[in-house]
Amino acid sequence: MAGSEDQKFSLLEVLNTFKLCLTDNKEVYIEHYVAGWRGLVKFLNSLGSVFGFISKDAATKIQILINYLNGENGSHYVTAQSMVKYELENELVDITKRGSHPESGCRTLLRLHRALRWLELFLERLRTSTEDSKTSVMCADAYNESLAQHHPWVVRKAAGMAFCMLPGRPAFFEVMNVGSPEQVVAVLGEALPLISEVYQITEALYAQHNLLDLP
Template identity: 30%
Template sequence: MGVKSKAAAAILILLLFLGSLWLQGGLDYHWDSCLKGYNQVNKLNQLSNSSGANGAEVSQVLEGCPGQTFQVPLLLSHLLAAPAYTSDVLLQPYLSSWDELVKFMDALGPMVGLISKEIESKTTIIRQLALAAEDGPEAELSPDVHPIHSASTEAGTKNSLEASQHTSAYHSVRSMIAVELNQGVVDFHHQTDSGCRTLLRLHRALLWLQLFLEKLAETPVAGRLRSPSDLCREAYQSTLANHHTWIVRRAAELAFIAMPERGFFFRLVCVQNQEELSVVLNRVVQAIGEVYDRTQKALEENGMLELP
C-alpha cells in the first residue's frame, strides 16, 4: 500500500472513531443546498424586531429554502415551542429541534455527519423511554411541572404519535427528571441509558452548536470574516472539548478542517450576505439560549451536570 493510500486509510479510521466517540463524556457511546438565493431583507427585519414571535409567526416571516432538507424556519418553530410554564422544556419540540439540527450537521458534509448519527442515537433513546413509560406509573411532579394533555396541534399520524409520547412522565424535562429519580434509574456513579444522562449529552452538544452559530453570526473584525472552520473549532474548544479525551479532541480537529466556507451557509439559510445571515442566526441563537438555560437550571437543581 502506497503512502497516500495509507494516509487515506488512516484518516477514514480516525473519522469513524470520531463518529463513535465524538461526545466522550458527552455523546460518548460511541453543498448543494438552495441554489437560487433570494432577498429576505424586509422579512429578516421583521424577524429581528419580533423576538416574542411564536412558531407560526416565525414560519410566516421566514420562507423555507427550496431544494434542501434543513429548514431554518422549522428549526425556529420547534425551538420556540419548547419552553413551557416558568422553567420547563417540552421534550417533543426539544427533540424535534434536534431533528432539524441533525439535518443542519448532515448538510455540512460526511465528516460532521458522522457526529449527527451519535446525536440521533441519543434522541432515539429518549423517545423510546417515552413510549415505554406510557403505560407506567405517573411521576410525583413538583409544583412547577404540569401534566399536558396535548403536546401538538399539527395534523397527521406522525405528529399525533409524537404528541402522545409526551403526555405522560416524559412530556417535559422536569417531568422526566422527576420520574427517573422516583424510579431510581439515574445512576450518579456509573454510565446508564437513563433519559437524564442522555439529555445531559444532548445539552452539552447544544451549547457547542449555540456558540458556533453565535460566532458565525458575528460581524467582520477589521473588515475580515473568519472561516467557519476556525469558529467551529473555537466553539468546540470552549465547550465539548472539556468533556473529551485527548484522542477525541484530535479527531475533532480533523473534522473541522473539512468545514464548508461561509458562502455555503448563505445558501443553507437562503440569504445573500453576512448581514442577513446574522439576523437569522441571532434569532436561532436566542431561541436555543432559552431552551439551554431552562435545561441547565433543571439539571443543576437536581445535581445532574456531571452524570457519568
C-alpha cells in the same frame, strides 16, 4: 418560488422549533427539543459524510429519548423537568458510575444539552463574523470552550479534523438556505436568545439536582 424550493431544507425551521420548546411555565418539552436536534442532524448530514460520526451519535441519543417518549412511561417524559423527577424518584439514573441504567433519559439529554452550548457559541460567532472569517476556526473555538471539556482526547482529535472539512462561510450560509447573509444574521439574532433560554433552563434544572456530571 418553485415548489421544490419550498421543500428544501432550511435552518430557519430548525431554529423555529426551539421557539416551541418551552411550556407556559418554562419547562422544556422533550418532543420539540429532539425535533430541533433532528433538524440539526439533517443539516449536519448535508455538509458531508465526514461528519457522520458526529451526527450518528446525536441521532442515537435523539432516538433513545424518542423511545422513552413513545414508551409505556411516556407521560413522564413530556418535559425535561418531569423526566428528571420521574427517573430520580424511581432510581432510574446511574449517578456516579455507569451501571444498570447506562442510557437513562437524564444522561442522554445531558449530552445533547452540552452540545447545545456548543451550538449557541458557534452560532453567536457566525452571527458576528465577517466575510473572511473561517467557519472551521469559529467551530473549533466554540467547541474548545464548551463540549471539548467533556470529551476524551481521541474524540477531540477526530472532531478537530472534521472541523477542517467545514465549508467556508459563504457556502455554509448557502446550505443554511435562509437567504442573504444579512438575513442569516437576522435569523441568528432571533434564534440565539431562544436557544440560550432553553439552555439556561435545562442547566438550572440539572444543577438543582446535581446531575451535571452524570457518567
